[in-house]
Amino acid sequence: MLLPQPLVRGRLVSRYKRFFADLVLDDGQEVTAHCPNPGAMLGVKDPGQVAWASWSPDPKRKLAYTLQMVEQGNAPQESVLVGVNTLLPNKLVAEALAAGAIPELSGYETIRPEVKYGEASRVDFLLTGEGRPPCWLEVKNCHFSRVPGLAEFPDCKAERSTRHLLELAARVALGERAVALFVVQREDCEAFQACADLDPAFARGLDAAAAAGVEVLVYACAMNTDAVRIARRILWTNAHLTAI
Template sequence: MQFNKPLRSGVLQKRYKRFLADIDFGDGDITTVHCPNTGAMTGCAEPGSKVWCSVSNNPKRKYSLTWELAQNSKGEMIVVNTQHANRMAGELLKTELMPQLSEWQEHKPEQRYGNEKSRIDWWGRDSDNRECFVEVKSVTLADGSRGYFPDAVSQRAHKHLNELMQVVSDGHRAIQLYMVMHQGIDSVMPASHIDAKYAELCQQAESAGVEFYAVKCIATPQEIKLERPVPVTL
């Protein structure tokens, strides 16, 4: 995935109210930008970090800039815009990078499913004509080279795992796909120290037949690229 326009670089002053951040672009003013990340963003939003933002020409937007990338004190690049995880998952399904998710007959984003009419991130049919339901999560919380999800207690993530288990019960494939959006992360596991219920549900889901995979992405101010699968430990 390439960024359509050059990103503006600046220095993060603070992130607040979940969806806002103040950034110094070196033009003498502090600019408020949109932060498209509802998580805690631990380790991704340290004041003084170098950041990159995209620019929108939409006159209806209150904030014309969107925070896309951050660089931590180790020089590692992090994708803070969680919407890109779904886009990169879509690119993954077109490749043979992960054999378990390749050679699909078709795939579509944001499809309604389940009794609660939720939206699955990706739906498709594999080479055996089985329906496949893929829930995508963006992983940016790092402890050394280990990545954790979630970075805050997430009732929504609990709901998604329960729905994936129902998908398996209905005779379909259900997949929890972690897109690693942090350069320093080389493996993924549930953050039991943050959300013990989520970690418990992951183990239940695996026992029920839900498949767990993770793929690492690498970002630059020009593009985000798929790199390689990484292990998931439940």
């Protein structure tokens, strides 16, 4: 999907109060941007990192800029674009589902977003088709990488995500299909695992959900400052089990 254009380049000064980020743009302008990411943002909130933000002319907005990407790496030739906007993955998945770009989830006639299920939750998508059990699809954004080539989730305690896994497993117990889809907003990862040292409960929950029949899919994105799209499936590994 196309990003709001043009993105403006700058450097991070600080990210604070979860939803605010101060930037110095390349033209010297100092701005405060909306940071659409409630997580810890480990590795993508360090002062001095190159950042890319979109700008909106809407006069009703309190903040005209929105932080979209951060460059992670020690040198320009080694840096990688990392998407930090957690609102983007659901849009990327909706686009990919409509285009049939996720083969494991193709062939459904109806795609409904934000459907109530479980205890006071909403599933990101409910896929239905004649002669097929309904498919309950939860989407999670992933940006975190500490080991080259390995994406991890979460980067902080994720009780809500753990609850979602339990609710997906409950749908499988009813004879329906359930999928946890992790969208990795970076290009440099070939494998994914749960981050057991930062949230062992989530790691255990993901393994238990998979054992109960919840399907785990992980897709990495193609990233540039013009557009982001879901590009390729990468490996899910539970090598973290030795840590928990």
